[in-house]
Amino acid sequence: MTISPITRPRPRRKSPPAKRGLSPTQTLLALAEKILEDGKAEDLVAIDLQGKSDIADYLLIATGRSQRQIMALAQHLLDGLKAAGHGKLAAEGMRHGEWVLIDAGDVIVHLFRPEARAYYNLEKMWGEALSEAVGHA
Numbered sequence: 001m002t003i004s005p006i007t008r009p010r011p012r013r014k015s016p017p018a019k020r021g022l023s024p025t026q027t028l029l030a031l032a033e034k035i036l037e038d039g040k041a042e043d044l045v046a047i048d049l050q051g052k053s054d055i056a057d058y059l060l061i062a063t064g065r066s067q068r069q070i071m072a073l074a075q076h077l078l079d080g081l082k083a084a085g086h087g088k089l090a091a092e093g094m095r096h097g098e099w100v101l102i103d104a105g106d107v108i109v110h111l112f113r114p115e116a117r118a119y120y121n122l123e124k125m126w127g128e129a130l131s132e133a134v135g136h137a
Helices: 025-040 065-085 114-120 120-136
Strands: 002-005 040-048 058-063 090-092 098-101 107-112
Touching: 002 098, 025 040, 025 058, 025 107, 040 090, 040 120, 058 114, 058 120, 065 098, 065 107, 107 114
Parallel strands: 058 107
Antiparallel strands: 002 040, 040 058, 090 098, 098 107
């Protein structure tokens, strides 16, 4: 399992991700990361689930500073993914803005307020669950 924090500053891409030999899932992940970075999301982490879970290929986790920012990030992400042709999207938690989950198929995005992210600690939960599953395979 790979948990990779996304650090800033990141160099701007000179060409679209698809032209650099990325898979459609990696292109979707890169687009979601870019949209969230543009919206000033913090502490982005991508967890690679390929071959380890059937729910998705990647979890993308990010933090927003307020409920308003989380709801704006979620809406901006939904709009950006739809504009890029990713029409089958589902979102949960948009009304409250404490934790929003966006299911984009092969990429699941979790947007948290800092307190909720610390409480649920998905990075640790998925890290331990995957380690145990791989160890018993």
